[in-house]
Amino acid sequence: MRRIAAAAALLLLAACDSAGPAAPAVVESPAPSATAASCAAGVPSRVLPEWARTGFSDPNPAMPYVLGDRGDIVAIVFGYPLRAPSQPDRSNKILWVSRVSQEPASPLVIDARLDGGGDPVTREVSGGAGPSIVDLPAAGCWHLQLTWSGHTDTLRLTYER
Template sequence: MTKEDLHERVRSAFQARTAVVPDPEPPDWTTADGRGRSSRFAPLMAAVAVLGVLAGGALISVAVGSDQTRPASPGPAPVSASPVASCAAEVPSRVLPQWARTGFTDAEPRMPYVLGDQGDIAAIIFGYPLAAPPLPDRSNKILWVSRVPLDPGDPLRIEARLDGSGTAVERTVLGGPGPSGIDLPRSGCWHLTLRWSGHTDTMALRYSPQN
């Protein structure tokens, strides 16, 4: 017997034995009380279907949301410019700052005064209005008061420049901020740079012409 004959006999015997084996019947999903298992699992199947719909809706929402353009983030806030010192036509009498009341007897003394642009020094004008040239019956008396600490004996140095011209003069108050008489050569708006005890501040004072 050849090898091919042996293979043919084995195949024929296998087909003959499997031909008499019946196909398996489909499973019986009904229970003893006559209700189908499909009815028992219907709520579960419905819940699964609802979850599938919700999940699909969520995916659609995410897809749509991802296509929307995000609003641009706000840029940095604009930086406001520092106020420019100006010469007021009039300097009204006002209550002095708390730190500038030394030597005054009133609880809330009122005087015409100008604060430095940095707020570190005050020019209390006793000879208001300031005049150039000075009036014969009133001097240009200014009491300088420092808000920041002083070095004893260090002078107050003033560099004054007349607005709209190249005129510049220097004045010195010996001993530092305190009583002084500051005369300037011409009327107009003078821009002052004040230096004392390692501090620097600026302000503008108006000198009026003689009437």
């Protein structure tokens, strides 16, 4: 268990590199846009769920994030705002943190659909939940079906122009 916690902490520290400007910290808010049920243009910085804080030096880290509909995964958006097409000077960096157990080396598979319609775009994050760059082909509200280690969850992310 300690090895898993140490590995998670290393992944979080790796995600905290200079991939883009950090979002300012604000007080946690239970606003409806905090959940995956909406695809609001703005993702507020809020205090992360307690189970998603491993590796952060601040005991109450505030970051822009979207919680999965089932509450089993969180997408911490280090590359906020996400852009389509991606920008040459910054990345669409997302740290995926799973609340449920993961199998080692099991990938996180993302099936994304723009506004819930059309053909899916598939992305894969090796090693399951962890840091990744997720570039999607167009701006808009993307509905993501996430599958990892026998678990599934859904959420929505907005990519801006």
